Amino acid sequence: MLTTEKTYKDSCCDNSRADEAPRELKPTPPRNEFFSTWGPSIFSFVMLVLGLVGEYFFHISQFSDLPGLAWYAVAYLPVGLPVLVKGWKSILKGDVFTEFFLMGIATLGAFAIGEYPEAVAVMLFYTIGESLQHKAVSRARKNIQALLDMRPDLAHVHRKGNVIPVSPEAVAVGETIEVKAGERVPLDGIMVTEHGSFNPAAITGESRPITRRKEGEVLAGMINLDSLVLLKVIRPFQESSLSKIFKAIQEAASRKAKPEQFIRKFARIYTPIVTFMAIGLALLPYFWVDDYQFREWLYRALVFLVISCPCALVISIPLGYFGGIGAASRNGILFKGSNYLDLITKVNTVVMDKTGTLTKGVFEVQKVHASDTPHADWLALAASLESKSSHPIAKAITSFAKKTNKPVFLPQKLQEVSGKGLTGLVEGHKVVVGNAVLMRDNGIHTESETDHESSTIIHVAVDEKYCGRIIIADEIKQDTQQAIGDLRKTGIKSIFLFSGDRDAVTQALVKELKLDKGYGDLLPEQKVARLEALKRAKDRTVAFVGDGINDGPVLALADVGIAMGGMGSDLAIETADVVIQTDQPSKIAVAMRIGKATKAIVWQNISMAFGVKLLVLVLGAGGIAGMWEAVFADVGVALLAILNAVRINKHF
Incomplete structure (x- = not known):
């Protein structure tokens, strides 16, 4: 029932609009909703039952003649006329082979050969199925609709x-x-x-x-x-x-998974093919069947047309992915398209950033070591330079300076060296604050870092003279251990750690979390090089998880980029394919499980729809299945597929 998807498209079978993004969802006015939805079906059902009772129980002979045609025509029009009008409008737009065309030809053909009750029954149950599916779709969309309605008006x-x-x-x-x-x-x-x-x-x-x-x-x-x-x-x-x-939810449907793209293309080719096959089924047996009767073979062709509607496929597959996006959003996970729901199921290697991803990114100064001859205000000058940075380490240094009543001055000519630190002028002094690499780049010799190897060390130099180092510690997130265990359970073969922090700090965390391997002291371009090397390995699909500005290039390069959205930078969030709104690394495995559950449901629907339709098509062509079986193969399978698709909302 392709028009079930009209809550976010004019029609699934309106091929000219099949790839448009959904429009903003608005609630349907409740006025006369029950009557407008079920009134025509109820009227047609009553008329159909009365006609069948009169014809088969009271044996009123007129029901097989003109009065019967008039009676069943009145029963047909409330449910059939809207479908015929939609089919005609589609033809005027140049889109001939729609579900409306198939259903219209099949039911009008049934009238032509005198099968009045079956013509009404097919269109009636088609309409009822469409209404039931509309309800199913509405339930599947409630989570996302709630999100979209959360924007305050004032x-x-x-x-x-x-x-x-x-x-x-x-x-x-x-x-x-x-x-x-x-x-x-x-x-x-x-x-x-x-x-x-x-x-x-x-x-x-x-x-x-x-x-x-x-x-x-x-x-x-x-x-x-x-x-x-x-x-x-x-x-x-x-x-x-x-x-x-x-915006992410609204745009998600425009990025479609491969099965969804295939089914849409398939439906555009499949529908005209089965239409011509039905014509062939009605006419070609004339050349080899001895007792060929046009009426019998036309009936088989009409059954064939009803069965062949690709409604279950075209509706339930997008709805399956849409349900997955909704279940993810309810768990604080944003997929920026159904293609990423599909792709995340193929990930077998996860690469993680450290700060803000596995650790809280809430740094505190543990110790301060001054050199033998430091500048008197070296700590205040360092804090002044860091006061203009939003990096967690910079905030820790600035906070420490305030707690120790150090003055904070206005820096000038501030320059951030990605992955290394800051340089600038403070009170006329040239100040360099950052890691050992930045010091070496500026020709400044640092003291030994053998102590506090598992902590972050920030060096400070004033006027090209080394003044000391600040030792800063970060804390592992509460659910980090769980996240690693959950990823292993989902089948992830390798988990790597890429960090711009010191290699000693990185290796200590790798050992504590039992990761496969870690690389520290990485600049953004070095992270890119490492990730490229991983991707070159055979049968490796890589997801990268990060939150900082310097993670933007690797998030874009990864097969699936996952950003920590709560405290992550705007660049990381914009670049990523998946956003974890809660900043919980354990949600990565949840995202993968939702992806796998969605994919399973989609392929269940594909298998069920193809299997049942193929079986009934063969039975219909052989004269074994009639219109009632055709109704089940079309309406019933579509409804079962949709009910299967909305199951995901009950599991996550």
Whole structure:
């Protein structure tokens, strides 16, 4: 029943529009919904039953003549006329071989050979099946529909001493908005209020409350659980986290998996072929069948047409992937297309970044070692330089300086050297802060790093003179161990660690997590080279998981790029194919299981639809199966396939 998919397309069989992205979903008005959906079917069913009772139980002979034709025509029109009109409109657009054409020809042909009840029954059950499938589709879409409806209609903005309700699109970056308890946050912002509690389920899929303190970031879509809070808007509405989720879901259907692409192309070729085969089935037996009767072979051809509708395939396969995307979104995972749902099932090698992926990315300064002759303000100068960086290590150094009452100055000529550190001028001094590689690049000799090998070491030089090192430690995420175990259980053969951190730190983490191999001291281009080497290996499909700006190139290069979306950079999120909104590495295995479950359901539907249709096609051509079996092969199989497709929402 191809029109079941009209909730996001005009028609699955409208081939000119088959590859368009779904339009924004809007709820159907409830007025007279039951009557408009079921009224025509109920009327036709009553008329059909009365006709059959009159003809077969009371033996009213007129039902086989003109009065019978008129009676069944009245029963046929409420369910058949809309289909015939759609078929005619498709033909005018140049799209002849649609389901409407097949059903129209089959039922009108049945009228022509005097099979009035069967003509009505085929169109009636076709319409009933279409309505039931529409309900099934609606249930499958509820999770995604809920996400799309989460965007608030109003934002309460402070302007000229007043609080004004306006559309979120009309709020500028830098303006202050207020969010009352129980309201959904309309825009991304930072806390002006001292603290607040929020439900992040719309963004992360987790309903556990989180607390945000002053200057903490709050994302659009979260629900304020506390008293009234004030937020300073940091992104326009179109760039808010919730809008990006909405956009990703809306665009997902435009990136189709290979089975879906194949079925759509197949349907366009298959439908005209079976139409001409039906014509051949009606006419060609004349040349070799001795007692050829046109009416009998025309009936077989009409049965053949009804059976041959590719509805179950064309609807249930996209719906299977759509259900997978919905189940993933409910778990805080965004797939940017059904093709990635398919591709993630082939991944056998996972490469992970360290900071922000396996570790919390919340660094703290553990120790500070000064050289024998440091600059008096070397730590303050280093913190001043790092104050303009958003990197977690930079925040740790700046925070430590504030705690120890070090002054923070305004840096100049700041330059970030990707994967190495920062250089710039502070209070007239040339300051270099970063790893040992950056020091060597600037001709500065560092002291030994033999101590604290499992920690991150940041070196500082002022006016080309080495001043000391800052030892910083990160903490492994709570579910990292579980994530590695779950990945092994899903069949991942190899797990690698790529990190820009010191190799000693990297190897310590590899040993602790029992990974296959790790590489440290990697610059972004070196990560790319390592990943290219992995991909060259035979039978290896690689997923890369990262969160930073420097992970952008490898996320793009990987077969499947997975970004940590909660704290990840915008570049990583935009580049990735899959986004983990919760920042939990354990969700990677969940994404893979959803992909595998979706693929299994899709291929079950393909096998079931092809198997049943092929069987009934052969029986119909041989005169064994009639219109009733044809109805099951078309309507029944389509409905079973759709019910099978929505199962995924019950398992994740």
